[in-house]
């Protein structure tokens with residue numbers, strides 16, 4: 001049996017007629033930029049992210065950059081985030097001209113270690129970007145407390161966490177601004193790039209709306225230096241077909257996660273754990289073990305190709321050469337990067353496929 005690692009076209013097959021109707025109606029309507037589907041989606045996504053306002057932008061990466069700009073983060077400021085994630089949050093700090101500061105992570109949840117964040121706060125720290133990695137919240141309790149003590153802003157990176165919650169609150173609307181990605185393999189994926197900022201602050205929503213269109217509120221009157229970062233109407237129409245299914249897909253992901261964890265119990269691997277108060281949207285199901293590469297090769301030979309998120313922590317990336325970071329600076333992130341092994345995770349996986357993956361993992365340890 002073959003189990004693809006990801007399979008974004010499975011949703012297209014299932015929703016084909018509805019998607020074609022949605023795209024056709026945009027083509028017929030002719031409002032391709034910031035039309036009615038974008039406005040409707042903004043309200044709909046804001047509500048599943050526990051926020052009052054949504055501002056559609058052209059990617060999760062831009063959502064982060066615009067969020068920092070909206071919060072006036074710039075040269076002279078420091079922003080703390082994690083070195084164990086996709087590069088976008090770190091890159092957004094560089095793009096606004098602020099100083100990037102990493103804090104190490106918790107070895108069990110893969111998210112920021114709040115005590116290490118606290119150690120790295122200085123008089124220049126302006127914001128923290130907690131990344132809700134693999135579908136569960138970073139430690140928001142201590143981070144919010146730190147933020148209120150030092151007057152810091154919180155930009156939640158929810159690219160992997162739409163629909164997840166912390167202490168009964170949906171992620172996204174808890175910090176100042178939440179940033180969502182609609183990259184095709186995300187839990188709510190478009191047929192191309194897309195993203196959204198969510199916030200409950202009306203002033204910030206207004207500023208984000210200006211930033212995404214060259215700083216204008218009135219056409220050809222530019223009050224801010226902005227960007228061209230709009231969410232396509234076509235993508236919004238596609239996302240609106242998918243959004244009503246999101247809760248069901250998340251529930252199926254949770255079932256798959258439970259089946260994996262039950263099937264692999266007793267094996268010498270670390271299974272994913274949720275921090276107290278967290279529900280996960282199970283964007284990624286990742287196990288950890290020493291000698292990860294041997295199991296990865298064994299799975300591949302048994303029809304289960306995998307992809308490592310993330311093999312090289314951000315502080316060791318070439319683009320940050322010259323910033324002064326070296327191996328050993330973030331030991332937990334470095335160890336996790338050597339040991340982490342994500343398994344296939346998407347709602348269309350069948351039980352038989354999940355059982356095949358479990359069987360392949362078990363057979364590695366029997367050999």
Ligand SMILES: Cc1ncc(COP(=O)(O)O)c(C=O)c1O
Nearest residue numbers: 059060061086088159181182183
């Ligand atoms: C944690 C995280 N932040 C930000 C992004 C950036 O999103 P996008 O690819 O839509 O720019 C991604 C994913 O791609 C991500 O995984």
